[in-house]
Amino acid sequence: MKAINKGFVKLPRTLLEWQWYDDINTCKLMLHLLLKANFKRKQWRGQDILPNQLITSFEKLSIETGLSVSKVRTALKKLIDTKDVITTPHNKFTKIQITAPFFLDIQNDKQLSNTQQANNNQTATTNNDEELKRSIEEFKEEVFLHSNYSTKILNDFYNYWTEKNKVTGKFRFQNESFWETDKRLAKWARNEKSQTKKSMLDIKR
Known part of the structure; x- marks a missing residue:
């Protein structure tokens, strides 16, 4: 079965110099958050979710990454302490906002060709349906x-x-x-x- 293209996330080479790059669990969690974060503003059950944010939970992150809940909590705490992410706990979920400069600076680059813009519009429609x-x-x-x-x-x-x-x-x-x-x-x-x-x-x- 041919894989469906769901868009891309850009990673700069300076990621190699990031302080958590050699911490396997923390780096893996961060990359997962980058892939899951919203690329445009939307609403979810009354919650306003902005670009670079996502709604999730420790249990869901554990299932998606293959890390134990304990390891997810530890890795996320490290990212919070170094201000790479900001979390907002709610009753049944947690909102995570990515604030790491290496992500924001690259992802918000507006230098897109007309072809790229057309592809992004198609991807946005597919993502919305999903x-x-x-x-x-x-x-x-x-x-x-x-x-x-x-x-x-x-x-x-x-x-x-x-x-x-x-x-x-x-x-x-x-x-x-x-x-x-x-x-x-x-x-x-x-x-x-x-x-x-x-x-x-x-x-x-």
Whole structure:
């Protein structure tokens, strides 16, 4: 199967002089972050993600890099201490911003040919489609983890919140400024229970 080109990340030769280059775990993690970082601004579940930033977690980084969670934490701490990255912890994820000069200076180079720009536009469209697919898969997984609710409630909830906006291309849940699946599901279940009781009373009358 032919590999699909998903764009490029530029690395300067001065990377060889970087203080963590000979630290295998830290260097590997940094290169992984470079490849995963956003190249343009976007929204994810109410979060504004800028270029050079990404949303992830220790567990996810561990799976993606093959490093243990402990090694990921240690490597990330080194990058934070030397101000190569800045992290912003959230309840279920961590936002990482890459601040290493050797990355920013090279990646933000605007000297692109018309051919390169056309390729980048095509790559951006492909990446956006992949992001939407990944987003809805993550949302489905998060919803159906709540096995304390009936399958009907989970299906109705999922189908409603994944309705796609024809103009923006986003799913309904992505347009919400505030989102907590636990609280939304609880409210949905209460409303459905209330409607069921009302229907039963109408039948008895």
